[in-house]
Amino acid sequence: MSEDADAEDLTHTTDEGDVQMVDVGDKPDTNRRAVAAGEIRLQPSTIEAIRDDQVGKGDVLATARIGAIQAVKHTWETIPMCHQIPITNVDTDFDLREDRIECEVAVETTGKTGCEMEALEGVTTGLNVVWDMVKAVEKDNEGQYPETGIESVRVLEKEKRPEQE
Amino acid sequence: MSEDADAEDLTHTTDEGDVQMVDVGDKPDTNRRAVAAGEIRLQPSTIEAIRDDQVGKGDVLATARIGAIQAVKHTWETIPMCHQIPITNVDTDFDLREDRIECEVAVETTGKTGCEMEALEGVTTGLNVVWDMVKAVEKDNEGQYPETGIESVRVLEKEKRPEQE
Amino acid sequence: MSEDADAEDLTHTTDEGDVQMVDVGDKPDTNRRAVAAGEIRLQPSTIEAIRDDQVGKGDVLATARIGAIQAVKHTWETIPMCHQIPITNVDTDFDLREDRIECEVAVETTGKTGCEMEALEGVTTGLNVVWDMVKAVEKDNEGQYPETGIESVRVLEKEKRPEQE
Amino acid sequence: MSEDADAEDLTHTTDEGDVQMVDVGDKPDTNRRAVAAGEIRLQPSTIEAIRDDQVGKGDVLATARIGAIQAVKHTWETIPMCHQIPITNVDTDFDLREDRIECEVAVETTGKTGCEMEALEGVTTGLNVVWDMVKAVEKDNEGQYPETGIESVRVLEKEKRPEQE
Amino acid sequence: MSEDADAEDLTHTTDEGDVQMVDVGDKPDTNRRAVAAGEIRLQPSTIEAIRDDQVGKGDVLATARIGAIQAVKHTWETIPMCHQIPITNVDTDFDLREDRIECEVAVETTGKTGCEMEALEGVTTGLNVVWDMVKAVEKDNEGQYPETGIESVRVLEKEKRPEQE
Amino acid sequence: MSEDADAEDLTHTTDEGDVQMVDVGDKPDTNRRAVAAGEIRLQPSTIEAIRDDQVGKGDVLATARIGAIQAVKHTWETIPMCHQIPITNVDTDFDLREDRIECEVAVETTGKTGCEMEALEGVTTGLNVVWDMVKAVEKDNEGQYPETGIESVRVLEKEKRPEQE
Numbered sequence: 001m002s003e004d005a006d007a008e009d010l011t012h013t014t015d016e017g018d019v020q021m022v023d024v025g026d027k028p029d030t031n032r033r034a035v036a037a038g039e040i041r042l043q044p045s046t047i048e049a050i051r052d053d054q055v056g057k058g059d060v061l062a063t064a065r066i067g068a069i070q071a072v073k074h075t076w077e078t079i080p081m082c083h084q085i086p087i088t089n090v091d092t093d094f095d096l097r098e099d100r101i102e103c104e105v106a107v108e109t110t111g112k113t114g115c116e117m118e119a120l121e122g123v124t125t126g127l128n129v130v131w132d133m134v135k136a137v138e139k140d141n142e143g144q145y146p147e148t149g150i151e152s153v154r155v156l157e158k159e160k161r162p163e164q165e
Numbered sequence: 166m167s168e169d170a171d172a173e174d175l176t177h178t179t180d181e182g183d184v185q186m187v188d189v190g191d192k193p194d195t196n197r198r199a200v201a202a203g204e205i206r207l208q209p210s211t212i213e214a215i216r217d218d219q220v221g222k223g224d225v226l227a228t229a230r231i232g233a234i235q236a237v238k239h240t241w242e243t244i245p246m247c248h249q250i251p252i253t254n255v256d257t258d259f260d261l262r263e264d265r266i267e268c269e270v271a272v273e274t275t276g277k278t279g280c281e282m283e284a285l286e287g288v289t290t291g292l293n294v295v296w297d298m299v300k301a302v303e304k305d306n307e308g309q310y311p312e313t314g315i316e317s318v319r320v321l322e323k324e325k326r327p328e329q330e
Numbered sequence: 331m332s333e334d335a336d337a338e339d340l341t342h343t344t345d346e347g348d349v350q351m352v353d354v355g356d357k358p359d360t361n362r363r364a365v366a367a368g369e370i371r372l373q374p375s376t377i378e379a380i381r382d383d384q385v386g387k388g389d390v391l392a393t394a395r396i397g398a399i400q401a402v403k404h405t406w407e408t409i410p411m412c413h414q415i416p417i418t419n420v421d422t423d424f425d426l427r428e429d430r431i432e433c434e435v436a437v438e439t440t441g442k443t444g445c446e447m448e449a450l451e452g453v454t455t456g457l458n459v460v461w462d463m464v465k466a467v468e469k470d471n472e473g474q475y476p477e478t479g480i481e482s483v484r485v486l487e488k489e490k491r492p493e494q495e
Numbered sequence: 496m497s498e499d500a501d502a503e504d505l506t507h508t509t510d511e512g513d514v515q516m517v518d519v520g521d522k523p524d525t526n527r528r529a530v531a532a533g534e535i536r537l538q539p540s541t542i543e544a545i546r547d548d549q550v551g552k553g554d555v556l557a558t559a560r561i562g563a564i565q566a567v568k569h570t571w572e573t574i575p576m577c578h579q580i581p582i583t584n585v586d587t588d589f590d591l592r593e594d595r596i597e598c599e600v601a602v603e604t605t606g607k608t609g610c611e612m613e614a615l616e617g618v619t620t621g622l623n624v625v626w627d628m629v630k631a632v633e634k635d636n637e638g639q640y641p642e643t644g645i646e647s648v649r650v651l652e653k654e655k656r657p658e659q660e
Numbered sequence: 661m662s663e664d665a666d667a668e669d670l671t672h673t674t675d676e677g678d679v680q681m682v683d684v685g686d687k688p689d690t691n692r693r694a695v696a697a698g699e700i701r702l703q704p705s706t707i708e709a710i711r712d713d714q715v716g717k718g719d720v721l722a723t724a725r726i727g728a729i730q731a732v733k734h735t736w737e738t739i740p741m742c743h744q745i746p747i748t749n750v751d752t753d754f755d756l757r758e759d760r761i762e763c764e765v766a767v768e769t770t771g772k773t774g775c776e777m778e779a780l781e782g783v784t785t786g787l788n789v790v791w792d793m794v795k796a797v798e799k800d801n802e803g804q805y806p807e808t809g810i811e812s813v814r815v816l817e818k819e820k821r822p823e824q825e
Numbered sequence: 826m827s828e829d830a831d832a833e834d835l836t837h838t839t840d841e842g843d844v845q846m847v848d849v850g851d852k853p854d855t856n857r858r859a860v861a862a863g864e865i866r867l868q869p870s871t872i873e874a875i876r877d878d879q880v881g882k883g884d885v886l887a888t889a890r891i892g893a894i895q896a897v898k899h900t901w902e903t904i905p906m907c908h909q910i911p912i913t914n915v916d917t918d919f920d921l922r923e924d925r926i927e928c929e930v931a932v933e934t935t936g937k938t939g940c941e942m943e944a945l946e947g948v949t950t951g952l953n954v955v956w957d958m959v960k961a962v963e964k965d966n967e968g969q970y971p972e973t974g975i976e977s978v979r980v981l982e983k984e985k986r987p988e989q990e
Contacts, residue, residue: 012298025583029325059184062722066905079297080561086848109330124289132244150318156311166349190748227557245726253355342628349554384711389514392887418685439687454619462574463507475650477551483645520913521932575891672958679884719844749943777957784949790943792904793837805980813975
């Protein structure tokens with residue numbers, strides 16, 4: 001557990017255990033950046049289909065990028081205790097490997113609180129969109145997904161530096 | 166790849182590779198159910214804190230449940246090619262283990278298309294909400310999350326049966 | 331407490347106390363109607379201003395009507411445990427009295443669950459929009475609202491009848 | 496009517512009566528706070544059920560808190576003429592009395608306009624969520640709500656002070 | 661003016677001129693389809709850039725397709741008096757001409773009311789997304805858009821046929 | 826193509842053609858204003874009906890104004906690559922001509938990026954709302970709209986000046 005005494009150490013619950021937002025009114029505006037990553041395990045034939053444009057001329061990943069970016073911007077309504085912060089940049093990267101797609105989302109803000117939840121929302125939504133786009137080729141004969149899965153969703157880095165004036 | 170020739174085998178891209186919704190206009194209304202699951206790896210002390218009400222009197226998981234349910238209902242806007250379907254039931258289950266929380270979300274609909282994306286959205290959002298609620302106690306001294314991660318997001322089952330008339 | 335044993339008697343919490351949606355999958359489609367009402371207490375001069383078009387040529391109430399109708403349609407996202415149901419009709423009525431405006435909202439649906447929450451959301455939002463539209467003339471010299479208030483928000487009637495086939 | 500000549504005295508309608516937003520572009524960023532309150536009248540047995548955890552282990556009020564907080568953040572879309580302002584803090588307080596629950600919501604912002612509408616939206620939505628959570632036990636044998644009502648929704652205080660630089 | 665006496669002839673205003681939704685509760689579920697079209701006038705060099713993948717490998721149009729589809733699904737909240745209807749299919753077509761892009765959006769529903777507003781929202785949003793994607797190359801040296809414009813937004817066809825049972 | 830080398834010249838696609846948001850983190854807060862316009866061609870009898878209050882006592886245009894203002898505020902979710910910027914003012918103007926309604930929307934922001942997309946979204950949505958409000962009187966006997974159309978949607982002006990400190 002962190003010994004770092006900044007206001008973000010406060011939890012989203014009061015001493016009585018009631019859920020609450022964190023008061024960020026006294027926190028300065030800061031340039032903040034967070035990077036999250038994760039991957040979706042797919043059949044090699046599905047990866048091949050995406051790579052060879054059999055599934056689409058890039059629209060699978062274009063759709064996933066847009067889903068990820070929109071999810072980043074919507075985090076304040078998806079995660080109940082998140083504040084709405086001004087997102088200044090979102091970078092999405094999808095890397096096709098033999099049997100998986102790795103997704104990395106970097107988010108930047110000038111707001112009063114960190115943006116790791118925004119980056120995580122971008123990653124999990126981006127991977128869910130990929131799943132949605134390849135449903136037909138990933139399902140087995142019973143309509144199940146025995147080989148599909150989302151793994152290794154994590155925060156790669158988080159940093160802040162005072163805003164340049 | 167499935168040899169099951171129902172309309173869901175169609176992908177979200179045209180033969181030319183353009184992204185598209187799937188036409189479900191000729192599909193009958195069907196009772197459908199999908200169950201997805203996943204887990205978030207946390208420090209044992211964080212699990213202990215949740216269990217002993219140190220983090221909150223249940224509000225951590227109550228917030229995660231609500232986040233999951235709302236995410237299920239919002240899937241049609243989060244996942245670009247999803248249809249809006251009438252959700253008739255959502256069951257959320259959070260199971261505290263020694264070093265992780267397992268989350269299972271079951272979704273039922275009477276609509277014209279399956280609801281596995283809704284269940285997956287419920288699971289990933291529910292787990293992200295847990296992450297948000299325990300951020301302060303999971304972060305290390307540098308504000309990073311070396312031990313936190315979301316794993317094993319998968320579809321446990323998917324079924325449909327014709328609506329009883 | 332009601333002795334009427336239909337499925338709506340189930341609460342939004344499980345036996346263990348966890349929040350949950352109610353399963354409506356086995357409930358038939360039914361024509362349902364709910365009417366809610368409420369009022370906002372205003373200064374007579376404010377009422378006069380609205381009536382004499384001093385505040386606007388009807389746009390105060392037009393804006394309140396639209397706010398109420400949109401709130402009805404958004405109830406499934408505003409009230410966490412509500413289902414999304416097909417709203418077939420919304421009637422809004424605003425009645426100017428000497429020192430208050432009475433608002434009545436009737437909602438009709440063909441869905442599987444009642445629509446009293448939709449009607450209540452329409453009333454409270456409609457009254458809040460009125461408040462917003464007359465803020466400038468209701469505030470006292472200190473910027474406070476000593477005489478403004480929303481009262482008597484209630485469900486006037488609720489009924490259902492099987493859908494005509 | 497206020498003689499205080501600040502820009503908020505402008506109404507949401509033009510001289511011709513057309514609805515409009517208020518121009519806040521020349522207003523400074525200010526720390527602002529507004530507190531609203533209201534209450535829902537319930538049967539003593541319902542209050543008892545909430546208090547004794549018969550309705551739920553706190554999830555009734557946890558759900559109401561979350562509904563209130565989300566409503567505060569969504570005010571700019573619910574109330575048509577409201578600006579989107581950066582919400583820095585939301586405090587929700589629910590107080591169980593013998594035959595009613597009192598709800599108080601405090602909202603803070605660093606924006607260019609006041610946040611009393613946000614506080615009011617938090618209160619009315621929080622109370623509507625309570626209503627939704629106890630529907631089954633408040634309804635009488637005919638499915639009506641003769642004893643349930645929302646009352647005394649009001650702004651308790653509103654203040655602003657220049658942002659500390 | 662139409663002499664066709666079906667319920668859609670009712671306007672969104674009462675006899676007193678108050679805005680209202682149209683009651684569709686007694687209308688049968690019907691398979692309905694509407695097609696709208698429009699075009700955006702662009703500089704030939706911009707069209708060339710899109711065609712030659714200088715602006716992007718298809719992502720300009722993929723983004724426009726997704727924007728159009730999402731706009732179709734959101735029409736019930738964008739157009740205040742629209743009902744939420746079940747969209748079963750959306751087809752988007754973007755045709756690059758020498759100095760313009762033509763966009764056609766077909767929408768299908770099984771609901772109780774027509775979907776021409778959904779098709780129109782798809783077209784105007786799709787064209788606005790194209791504008792957004794090529795802003796940098798369409799602006800002149802003063803940052804103005806002297807040659808860019810959206811034209812000829814119209815409903816190409818509208819039809820309904822009773823649902824097959 | 827513009828030779829103006831400011832950061833807005835960057836497109837929404839990377840060198841590899843992937844869709845992306847533009848990084849605005851290093852751009853200063855600036856007072857910006859954009860004005861867009863467009864028109865809807867209607868039958869003279871429809872214009873007459875609106876003017877003579879036959880269609881409604883102003884509620885047609887009040888609804889269009891509100892639709893336009895809400896669309897401006899929602900641009901960041903409607904146009905996938907748009908940032909969410911603080912809107913400080915929206916002016917809507919609807920001008921009834923013999924056979925058309927001209928709509929002009931001016932938007933002001935203090936954000937890090939321009940607001941012409943917000944103004945365009947206001948215009949196209951405002952005109953679509955007008956269409957929706959007069960559907961019944963514009964349709965011909967076959968339910969088609971041979972004479973209705975949206976034309977001349979354009980950006981009239983765009984300017985920025987450094988924020989006064």
